[in-house]
Amino acid sequence: MHMSWKGIVIGLHIAPRSFLPMKTVPQLELVANVGITGDRYASEDGYYSDRPEEGRQITLFEAETLEALKRDCGIDLAADEHRRNVTTRHVPLNHLVGQRIRIGDCLLEATRLSTPCRHIEQITGKDIFEPLLHRSGLHARILEGGIIRAGDTICPA
């Protein structure tokens, strides 16, 4: 099945080590089969780096979920607090497991749905673990690297 949709990057985020707050940056360098330059999972400094996973080279999160958290739960969660690397809009992340998607000039393969982790509550101080169940984003492998920027188009490959 080839889905018809077209989305956009509205935020890019990294942290160099586990637990540290994510920072929003204007662009990210994606390295094929490795990860994101400067991010904890490329340098094996992430919380789960002792359990290597090829499909965790980059992670994505829907801006629509942030809006739903506010609308349904009254929770203000900023784009750099969800701890994924890319904040998207108009991208049906939960439907993309196993599919290839293009962000700017880069090519990703979606590997699995992300699951929330209790640490996000410890780090943000917000009760968001359960509200994030089933909508905690997407893990992906980087097939073709390059630079991605806020505003880049996201589409099926």
Added chain:
Amino acid sequence: MVKPIHRVTTVIKETRDIAPGVRLLRLSDPDGWDLPPFSPGAHIHIHLPDGLVRPYSLCGDAADRSSYFIAVQKEPDGRGGSRQVHALQQGERILVSLPKNLLPLTNAPHVILIAGGIGITPFMPMIHEMSRQGRTFELHYASRQSDAAFLPELEALCAGRMTRYDAERGQRLRLDDVISAIDATGHLYCCGPERMIGELLAKTGHMRDRVHVEYFGVSADVGQQAYEIRLARSSRTVPVKQGQTMLEALRAADVDVSASCEGGICLECKTRYLEGTPVHRDITMPKSERDTHLTPCVSGCAGASITLDL
């Protein structure tokens, strides 16, 4: 040993004696990245070089995201943690836990803080925050003038809202006087020696829901009692401290338990138990498994001990 990826890596940027026997440490990210945020009243666990883990209240301003400050009084006859902290040098890397707050600041219209000696530390971030917000509070600070920490800072921040009690000058803190002056909405916070807190709790039974205490960095949260884990296969015993999860205790004892969500959902850490009564707090394990398994990330213990098949 704990893995660095499972803790916050910090570097000691500064050590300074701020009173006789009291050393202030400033910890920051090695690359100057912001540290995980904390709220006033929070503490962190410091992983000391020989494996000791000790809790210390954060005593800086929570609005400063670049540093954690701790102030540690040297206890020559203590269990060794403070001596090791005093031996730490600027430039050393130290692993710390995420901040945890067992003494959160309420939105009460008036807050009364009672500090005994180094018990002033958890109140420093509260005073910073309440001063910034223009809230009303008062501080009763009992310590000898010669070794009271943070006095210049407190005099600047509290501006007439601090009452000092200096035993060397015969000034005794009379808890009855402080308690009798509290109105029906005031919240009372106390951190200090066990004797001080015991006396305070005995005198404030009528307002227990407005009294918040901490014993030098370890909360007196009666809802989470300490217990012990018995490991059947290795014949070891692992203590679970007040406020600690079963998983944290196992990790601290170098018992390898695979875990992922740490919120009682993924069941990655599901473990068989053989004796004892667990308090199940997961939300996904089938009822049929609850008589035999628990989730160390969230499960508690209803008694003094529980035996795991580990």
